[in-house]
């Protein structure tokens with residue numbers, strides 16, 4: 513962000529009075545532009561003992577497998593966004609239940625919060641959208657574990673197949689941290705009964 517959205521003056525990076533963080537500020541019109549984390553919303557679509565994954569047609573992680581997910585839009589709920597992303601990326605329709613909220617990941621390093629909902633596919637009519645190269649169903653022993661796009665996808669799938677054995681799907685929240693050596697740790701912070 514370089515110029516003011518209101519008066520087009522050049523912005524300065526400073527701590528405003530009464531604040532304790534650096535912000536983009538416009539001295540010409542006294543505007544402050546706050547930047548806050550983005551929500552990424554998605555689903556874990558399942559059918560029988562299989563789950564649906566999308567092979568990414570875009571960077572980052574082009575060619576890797578992921579769950580359908582994307583940035584929430586203004587004016588929609590997290591669940592509406594997840595349903596929309598599932599339709600856009602996988603051409604799939606899902607059946608949402610009242611216990612569909614499943615995993616939440618805080619990624620302070622990249623200023624994102626991920627939310628995944630568990631949802632059964634309404635039917636087997638799915639096809640790759642423009643952001644996917646391929647969409648397919650995988651049983652647990654078919655999951656391309658080494659070809660998954662993101663740690664949040666890996667963690668959500670691991671918990672899903674374990675929970676499936678127990679037929680209990682608690683809601684879990686994790687914090688994801690990156691060490692100096694880029695090693696990723698995912699820590700369980702909270703879970704429902």
Ligand SMILES: [Zn+2]
Pocket residue numbers: 516517518519520521538539540541542543
């Ligand atoms: Zn301004």
